[in-house]
Amino acid sequence: MLLGTLDMLILRTLVMGPAHGHTIAHAIERTSDEVLQIEQGSLYPALHRLEDRGWVSSYWGLSENNRKARFYRLTAAGRKQLRAETRRWRTLVEAIGRILGDTSIAE
Amino acid sequence: MLLGTLDMLILRTLVMGPAHGHTIAHAIERTSDEVLQIEQGSLYPALHRLEDRGWVSSYWGLSENNRKARFYRLTAAGRKQLRAETRRWRTLVEAIGRILGDTSIAE
DNA sequence: GTGATCCCATAGAACGTCTAGGGGTGTGGC
């Protein structure tokens, strides 16, 4: 019901420009104040999945540390997908918020 | 990463008092303005899971429509679990919100 | 007595994620 959120986070991160896996993971962890932890075993399958679906494209390059790294770039389709997923996410959060309620009964 | 949200919603629904599966599902769907759809194939496994973990207890009774129905009641442990899951949920939503940003770049 | 609605349930597939590995390469200290 709420799977696939990682995909959205990756796509969102790539809006800032192309990046490689290691960087993407750190960016997400840092921006979330370490709340979100991105395991490598989740990250790379996700990147490959996104590429298979045409939402990102990739190329080999050199990292800031002079190491071989695969960079990912957002495609037009990926941008569209991001918009759709973001909308859906906000809708879901709002809906769940209505159920949890504003009160502190369950808080 | 975000699985198990259904459990939280069920527990939250049971705060209002004991209920049976059919009612729980409808309550969640109605409160969410039909955004959330609860499939029976997700609902019943979830209820059994919650009972196995001691977060709800169940008993047979009669529904408002005079039909045999299994009612679920929140336990003390379930209440505690709900508080924990709700806190975690809010933390996650906030973290993801920081990544999505307030701007409309990706909106 | 037929159809619709209510109610419970499960098997099996699907999917994303995690655990637990494996490997290669540049950098800095000794």
Next chain:
DNA sequence: GCCACACCCCTAGACGTTCTATGGGATCAC
């Protein structure tokens, strides 16, 4: 020169939740 360490990529297999598909029984309206 060598070693430790951080950087960087990758995958197999297990796991947990959810969905699809299906089954059955019981009550009510007509």
